[in-house]
Amino acid sequence: MDDEGKASFDFRLEGDAAARLVLGGRLDRNAVAAIWPEATSKLRRSRVQQAVVQAGDVTYCDGAGIALLVELKRIQAARGGHIQVEGLADRFGQLMTLFETDHLTKPPKGPGLANRFVHDVGRQAIEAARSCVELTSFVGEIVAKLLKTALRPHSLRWRDTFVIAEKAGANAVAITALLGFLIGLILAFQSAVAMRKFGAEVFVADLVVISLFRELGPLITAFILASRSGSAFAAELGTMKVNEEVDALVTMGLDPVSFLVLPRTVAAICAIPLLTVFNEFFGLVGCALVLRWMDIPLATFFERIKEAATLTDFFGGLVKTFVFGALIAGIGCLRGLQTRTGPSAVGDSATRAVVSGIVAIVVADGVFAVVYYFLGI
Amino acid sequence: MADRPIIEVKDLTAGYGDTVILEDVNFEVRTGEVFAILGGSGCGKSTLLKHLIGLRRPVQGSVLIDGTDIITADGAERLALLKKIGVSYQSGALFGSMDLLENVTLALEELTDLPADAIEAIAQMKLKAVGLQDAAYKMPSELSGGMRKRAAIARALALDPEILFLDEPSAGLDPVTAVQLDRLILELSESLEITSVLVTHELPSIFAVADRVIMLDKEARAVIAAGTPQELRDHSDIPAVRQFFNRQAPDDAKG
Ligand SMILES: Nc1ncnc2c1ncn2[C@@H]1O[C@H](COP(=O)(O)OP(=O)(O)O)[C@@H](O)[C@H]1O
Ligand SMILES: [Mg+2]
Numbered sequence: 001m002d003d004e005g006k007a008s009f010d011f012r013l014e015g016d017a018a019a020r021l022v023l024g025g026r027l028d029r030n031a032v033a034a035i036w037p038e039a040t041s042k043l044r045r046s047r048v049q050q051a052v053v054q055a056g057d058v059t060y061c062d063g064a065g066i067a068l069l070v071e072l073k074r075i076q077a078a079r080g081g082h083i084q085v086e087g088l089a090d091r092f093g094q095l096m097t098l099f100e101t102d103h104l105t106k107p108p109k110g111p112g113l114a115n116r117f118v119h120d121v122g123r124q125a126i127e128a129a130r131s132c133v134e135l136t137s138f139v140g141e142i143v144a145k146l147l148k149t150a151l152r153p154h155s156l157r158w159r160d161t162f163v164i165a166e167k168a169g170a171n172a173v174a175i176t177a178l179l180g181f182l183i184g185l186i187l188a189f190q191s192a193v194a195m196r197k198f199g200a201e202v203f204v205a206d207l208v209v210i211s212l213f214r215e216l217g218p219l220i221t222a223f224i225l226a227s228r229s230g231s232a233f234a235a236e237l238g239t240m241k242v243n244e245e246v247d248a249l250v251t252m253g254l255d256p257v258s259f260l261v262l263p264r265t266v267a268a269i270c271a272i273p274l275l276t277v278f279n280e281f282f283g284l285v286g287c288a289l290v291l292r293w294m295d296i297p298l299a300t301f302f303e304r305i306k307e308a309a310t311l312t313d314f315f316g317g318l319v320k321t322f323v324f325g326a327l328i329a330g331i332g333c334l335r336g337l338q339t340r341t342g343p344s345a346v347g348d349s350a351t352r353a354v355v356s357g358i359v360a361i362v363v364a365d366g367v368f369a370v371v372y373y374f375l376g377i
Numbered sequence: 378m379a380d381r382p383i384i385e386v387k388d389l390t391a392g393y394g395d396t397v398i399l400e401d402v403n404f405e406v407r408t409g410e411v412f413a414i415l416g417g418s419g420c421g422k423s424t425l426l427k428h429l430i431g432l433r434r435p436v437q438g439s440v441l442i443d444g445t446d447i448i449t450a451d452g453a454e455r456l457a458l459l460k461k462i463g464v465s466y467q468s469g470a471l472f473g474s475m476d477l478l479e480n481v482t483l484a485l486e487e488l489t490d491l492p493a494d495a496i497e498a499i500a501q502m503k504l505k506a507v508g509l510q511d512a513a514y515k516m517p518s519e520l521s522g523g524m525r526k527r528a529a530i531a532r533a534l535a536l537d538p539e540i541l542f543l544d545e546p547s548a549g550l551d552p553v554t555a556v557q558l559d560r561l562i563l564e565l566s567e568s569l570e571i572t573s574v575l576v577t578h579e580l581p582s583i584f585a586v587a588d589r590v591i592m593l594d595k596e597a598r599a600v601i602a603a604g605t606p607q608e609l610r611d612h613s614d615i616p617a618v619r620q621f622f623n624r625q626a627p628d629d630a631k632g
Contacts, residue, residue: 063499063534064537067495092568095564098561099503104497105513108514
């Protein structure tokens with residue numbers, strides 16, 4: 001079909017007010033592509049009242065050919081002129097009635113550019129405010145339901161919870177350990193370079209262990225969980241929302257929060273402290289490696305750790321991770337359940353879950369810093 | 378010309394992994410014919426369709442479209458073959474990030490040299506033919522299931538294919554729209570000799586448009602009947618075929 005684009009086209013003016021277009025041959029896509037600009041512009045420019053399209057020699061005419069004829073008709077109609085298609089074979093004429101349209105649907109008008117800016121700013125502001133309110137009430141709902149579940153533990157969907165915990169926790173061990181190792185290595189190396197000047201390389205161990213236990217371990221693990229699992233929760237629940245699966249749960253009399261959100265929250269809360277321990281352990285391994293490289297014996301390293309870090313540092317860090325885990329799961333699920341319709345909706349939800357998850361983690365970390373300061377931890 | 382087979386299926390065995398869904402399927406579709414694939418749900422109609430359009434590799438056998446093996450064809454040959462076919466999928470498979478008009482214009486823009494205004498005019502015509510011109514700027518997610526299905530057909534028509542594959546085109550359509558669709562298929566077949574291969578359950582539609590049908594069966598994993606719809610309805614002695622055409626449950630037939 002593609003090589004047979006042989007069609008003929010001729011345009012003749014007959015006096016001031018009439019024109020004759022002669023079409024012939026095979027009016028397929030390729031032929032029409034060649035003829036279209038000339039045919040439409042000539043007819044448009046001629047401004048004739050009366051046009052005749054002679055289509056007697058057309059041997060084949062597919063959708064594109066019909067489109068050309070229809071476009072010619074529309075051009076004439078637009079200026080109140082007349083057009084007549086002569087000699088078109090019946091079978092193509094049939095197609096014409098099937099496809100012919102006298103108008104083209106216009107794209108809907110949106111607000112103008114300046115208006116759109118104002119519009120967007122307003123909408124964003126309202127949405128931000130609404131999102132805070134929703135997040136707060138959603139967290140409240142989760143906490144209330146968690147407490148209720150704590151009284152009746154069998155009401156939780158444990159099987160789902162374990163599967164999710166495996167995906168969010170066990171499957172994340174390698175990446176968490178690797179990042180911990182690298183962070184420990186880098187942190188130790190960077191500080192060693194500086195501290196060496198003062199002959200204080202031994203204290204690198206102090207620095208690394210304290211920062212890992214108190215801040216970096218929990219934070220990095222939380223970031224990993226937010227980007228791996230927070231987004232996954234949002235995407236899973238978002239897909240369910242789009243497919244009306246959430247509606248199906250509701251009409252079955254099942255509560256989406258208990259059914260979908262609680263297992264994820266519990267799984268995240270259980271997984272994140274364990275992941276954090278892995279992260280911190282491998283961070284220390286990285287640190288030990290750097291110290292070995294600087295000829296500090298392993299025994300000294302252990303000595304310094306015992307000296308510098310207390311159990312309070314260690315557990316103080318772990319306590320934070322419970323809150324981080326709850327925030328990540330809660331926000332991921334909330335974003336998932338807030339998914340609107342539309343093709344990019346699920347992707348948007350996943351993005352929003354990661355972004356607001358990370359913001360929430362850092363804010364919570366700041367709150368912990370203040371609280372710990374006053375508690376003297 | 379009209380009797381040259383445009384699709385030839387030879388000894389096709391189709392399956393997923395180790396599960397065989399259909400065994401030793403043989404049939405031909407002639408140019409300009411409206412050919413229907415019938416059968417209960419889950420018997421492998423969509424699977425067969427996916428093999429006909431080269432989306433899945435058969436376990437065994439071959440599918441020739443216009444003389445070219447769609448399974449072994451690659452490169453330019455495969456592209457040329459794909460330009461000849463238009464497919465509307467069971468679930469529509471419209472691109473969700475584009476409005477209907479863009480869904481239809483996409484292939485025209487990417488694969489033809491037509492000027493932009495021609496592309497738009499063609500796309501609007503195709504949408505008009507399925508009764509969706511007013512929804513040209515709607516997104517697929519704003520449409521009902523039946524509208525999506527029709528839009529998918531408009532998209533399949535975009536490049537004026539020689540063969541149209543439609544997976545359950547009229548399922549979920551109201552009777553009036555379904556009749557319009559039948560008319561569209563018939564007119565395409567009559568005036569442009571477009572071959573249509575459709576999977577369908579709708580008896581009225583089968584009798585209205587199909588020149589020939591084959592019927593698949595889940596247990597037999599094969600084609601159990603072939604012929605014109607009238608033949609199968611009036612003369613078949615296979616219980617499953619009679620049940621299908623007379624809308625009986627398996628038990629009614631015995632009693
Ligand atoms: N992607 C897949 N993987 C494995 N099995 C499948 C797949 N798609 C369909 N099947 C199986 O193949 C059989 C036929 O399915 P399908 O062709 O979709 O049936 P239908 O005739 O309703 O269109 C069914 O039993 C189904 O379970
Ligand atoms: Mg199917």
